Amino acid sequence: MDARHLAGGLPFLILGSALAVLPQTLFPACPLHGANGPEMAAMHSGVSTGGHGAVPVAAPANPNRMPCFFTARSASGLGAVVVIAGLAILASPLAALWRGVSILAIPAAALALAFLHWLIGVCAMPAMVCRQGLAPAINVLAALSILAALVNIFWLSRTGAGGKLPAKTPIAVGAGRVLEFSHARA
Numbered sequence: 001m002d003a004r005h006l007a008g009g010l011p012f013l014i015l016g017s018a019l020a021v022l023p024q025t026l027f028p029a030c031p032l033h034g035a036n037g038p039e040m041a042a043m044h045s046g047v048s049t050g051g052h053g054a055v056p057v058a059a060p061a062n063p064n065r066m067p068c069f070f071t072a073r074s075a076s077g078l079g080a081v082v083v084i085a086g087l088a089i090l091a092s093p094l095a096a097l098w099r100g101v102s103i104l105a106i107p108a109a110a111l112a113l114a115f116l117h118w119l120i121g122v123c124a125m126p127a128m129v130c131r132q133g134l135a136p137a138i139n140v141l142a143a144l145s146i147l148a149a150l151v152n153i154f155w156l157s158r159t160g161a162g163g164k165l166p167a168k169t170p171i172a173v174g175a176g177r178v179l180e181f182s183h184a185r186a
């Protein structure tokens with residue numbers, strides 16, 4: 001694995017992992033709608049505390065979830081798709097595959113934005129937790145994933161890589177200097 005594989009695949013791994021994990025951990029969705037205190041704990045544990053001690057009950061099939069819960073779940077799934085794209089880039093020397101998975105990452109990240117803004121959405125109140133953490137995190141991570149994919153596609157079109165990546169690829173550094181990556185093995 002050379003520097004080009006890392007430069008092509010690591011952004012997808014990092015951004016996809018963040019998109020998959022952060023909506024469930026650091027920027028969680030809102031809790032269940034209308035449930036506070038013991039009722040909320042009972043819904044999560046499947047145990048009723050309704051005045052007669054702990055009585056096992058079946059958890060509701062669809063508790064009153066806020067829309068941000070489903071947006072967070074969809075963002076996590078689409079983040080996993082971006083991670084798979086990064087793994088494919090790291091594992092393959094084929095430029096066509098790099099281009100294909102970069103193209104795949106664009107609609108996956110765009111779909112995360114669509115779920116957030118148009119398809120599912122988040123809570124309407126600006127003071128809700130999802131509006132302050134979840135929505136900005138999905139916006140930034142999805143936009144950066146799209147940007148990483150576009151940079152990959154642009155770089156592949158500039159190098160003219162058709163089948164396999166060329167042995168030496170000139171990369172302009174600035175001020176007329178050129179840096180060459182070589183992955184010819186001795």
